Structure formats: structure tokens, C-alpha cells
Amino acid sequence: MLINYEELQFLYSRTALSKLSKNPKKIYKDTLVNIFLTSLRVGDYGGKKLDYFFQIHFCKDILENPKDYLDETPHKQYEAQVQDALCSFYIRNPYNEKTKNTIIELVRNVVEQHLNGERYLIKAKELDNLMDLKNFLKFIYRNANPNLSPHHWVEVDLERGIIPTFPDFLTYAHLISLWNIYVDKQIAYKEEQHRLKERTLDSELHALHTVLWTQAVTFTESYLYYIFYNINKGDYSLKSEKAKGYIKANKPDDNQIIVSLIIPEFKSKGNEELVSNIKKLHKEYEAINNIRNRYIHASAFDDNQRSHLLPLISNRSEQLIKALEVCTNLVKAIENLLPSELKILFWWDAMDHPVYKDYEKGNFIKRTDI
Numbered sequence: 001m002l003i004n005y006e007e008l009q010f011l012y013s014r015t016a017l018s019k020l021s022k023n024p025k026k027i028y029k030d031t032l033v034n035i036f037l038t039s040l041r042v043g044d045y046g047g048k049k050l051d052y053f054f055q056i057h058f059c060k061d062i063l064e065n066p067k068d069y070l071d072e073t074p075h076k077q078y079e080a081q082v083q084d085a086l087c088s089f090y091i092r093n094p095y096n097e098k099t100k101n102t103i104i105e106l107v108r109n110v111v112e113q114h115l116n117g118e119r120y121l122i123k124a125k126e127l128d129n130l131m132d133l134k135n136f137l138k139f140i141y142r143n144a145n146p147n148l149s150p151h152h153w154v155e156v157d158l159e160r161g162i163i164p165t166f167p168d169f170l171t172y173a174h175l176i177s178l179w180n181i182y183v184d185k186q187i188a189y190k191e192e193q194h195r196l197k198e199r200t201l202d203s204e205l206h207a208l209h210t211v212l213w214t215q216a217v218t219f220t221e222s223y224l225y226y227i228f229y230n231i232n233k234g235d236y237s238l239k240s241e242k243a244k245g246y247i248k249a250n251k252p253d254d255n256q257i258i259v260s261l262i263i264p265e266f267k268s269k270g271n272e273e274l275v276s277n278i279k280k281l282h283k284e285y286e287a288i289n290n291i292r293n294r295y296i297h298a299s300a301f302d303d304n305q306r307s308h309l310l311p312l313i314s315n316r317s318e319q320l321i322k323a324l325e326v327c328t329n330l331v332k333a334i335e336n337l338l339p340s341e342l343k344i345l346f347w348w349d350a351m352d353h354p355v356y357k358d359y360e361k362g363n364f365i366k367r368t369d370i
Helices: 005-011 013-018 022-039 043-066 072-088 097-115 123-128 132-139 169-193 195-233 239-246 255-266 274-298 317-337
Strands: 120-125 153-157 161-164
Touching: 005 097, 013 097, 013 169, 022 043, 022 072, 022 097, 022 274, 043 274, 072 195, 097 120, 097 153, 120 123, 123 132, 123 153, 132 161, 169 317, 195 255, 195 274, 195 317, 239 255, 255 317, 274 317
Parallel strands: none
Antiparallel strands: 120 153, 153 161
């Protein structure tokens, strides 16, 4: 951990600020702003750690020895450096005292959330009032979301910086992690000679089978819900009457998002083959989703003398691989159908994807810019 959050809580408190006045207070506030600016840097862990150490100790020294900071000349130079840094990170109104106060209040909220065991999320629209968010993200990340919208959520983290959050990316990253563990367990199972350890590995593979199946559906759902959310909250003008009616739904359903929103709105004379493929994949997805429901709502009920317990005791890897491929292919097919302003898989080419049929792992953390 780079930061002592209890320490920061005091340094950013109104109690600490009330101990100072005039020039010492100005220098102190500029240093609090500088701590925030340091948090925005990525890919320089060692440098951030040193800068945090210096800045925090500088704040402590100002509090303990305010008379040493009465001279305004050094502060003018320091203030100019801070203002230059504010400009370089696309902070709006960098010469305005209100901007500094907004940053200090933002960090207070981040620290409070962290001490409560939670991460701090803020709407992009609200954060964009403080900084030119799109240009900042283009500056920081190689493949920033070109369709970042005001209704999107952004995480502010003092150690990792500003991170746009996208449910489809998070659920897919979890899917890759689970798959990689599954591959390792499969290799270990095939090589294990000890019967008891073999049974243990078989049990673990069974559990991973269930979780992977569920996560594949969760990824697909998160993608579909995010498409619905973006259309519902954004500026895209629907043309289909069926889609216009469905977008008002209070409780959107993943299957109905496909049937009542995506297909009627985006099918056209030029994409009949793509739409046909989506319909085919959707039918397979519905069957996969029904099995997922058996995992989540486990019971001994039956339909036509067929027990609901069957999926719970099944462990066929070829069925799992088929489910993973269908869910992934359905998402990719829908993404290909969408107009550019609604596409959300901007992160897709920045990672190595699993090849399920060949038991090849994926990798979503190969990037060096974050």
C-alpha cells in the first residue's frame, strides 16, 4: 500500500486546515492538491511512492512549523508549479481557488470511502466538471473508451488513479481468471497419481465448471444490460417503435433486450446473415441460461420426470466449452451489429483471449500503461 489513509484523513480534515492561515495555509492546500495530482499518474509506482512520502511529510512540517512558511516568494514559485501540473492533467480552471477546494473535498470523500472498506465511484458527468475527462483518459491510457458518456461511472483511487468502470470488462476479466484456474486444475488432474488428491481435484473442477458456466452468462448479461443502460441514459435516438417501447422498461431482461431492442432496432437489409446468427446464438444462450438457473436455484424439482439436479452433477468439459464459446460469440456478434457510437468493447483487442477448445489461457493484465 502506498498510502496511510488514516494519516490522509487528518491531513485533509478541516481541523488540520483550521490550524493554519495566510501563506502557510496556501502552501498546505497546494500540497494537498499535489497529492491528488500524484494519484493521477500511472505506471510509476516507485516515483509515486517517493512523491507521496515527500508531500505527506511536507504537510506535517507545515502544520508543525507554520512560521517557517511565512515568506511568500517561495510559495509563488510552488503555486506556479502546481498550476502547471493542473493544466497538464486537464484540470479545468486551474487558477481558480474553488478548483483547489473541489479537489480537496473529492479526496476527503475518496479517503472516507476507503476507510469504510469501499471504493469511490463518481459519475463521469460530475468528474468532468473538475477535469476534461475524455482528454485526460486519452493522455493516460492507450485505448480509452471513445464512447465515454456522462452517465458512466468512474473510480477515483489514490493509488491506481482514475479508472473508468465497465461491467462487461470486469465480468469478462473474472471469466478469464476462472478459466485460467480451470486449465491449471485440468492439467494437475491428468497428471495426478494419488487417488485421494485426484478426487479432490475432480471436486474442484466440478465446482469451477459450475462457476464458469454461471460467469459466462453473467458476462453476457452485463454486456446486454450495459447496452440497454447506455441507450436508456444516452443521446441515441431509437427508430424502431418496438425498441422505443421497450427502452422504457423498469426491469430489463437479457433475452428481451435482444428480442425487443437490439434486433428490431439494428437489423437492416445489409446485415440479414449477422442477425440470423445472433438469433441462432440467442436460442443456444437461452438453453445455457436455463442451466445457469439450475445452478443458482438448486432444487430436487422435476419437469416431465427429468430432475433439476442433473446439471449439478454433470461435469462434461465439452459442454462447458460450448457454453463459453456461445456466450462469447453472442456478445461479439451483437457488438458487430451495433453502430459505432454504441459499441462498448473498446478494450477487446488489448488482451489475449482464451481459446476454450484448445484449453489455452487468456490474459487481461498484459498492458503496461495501467
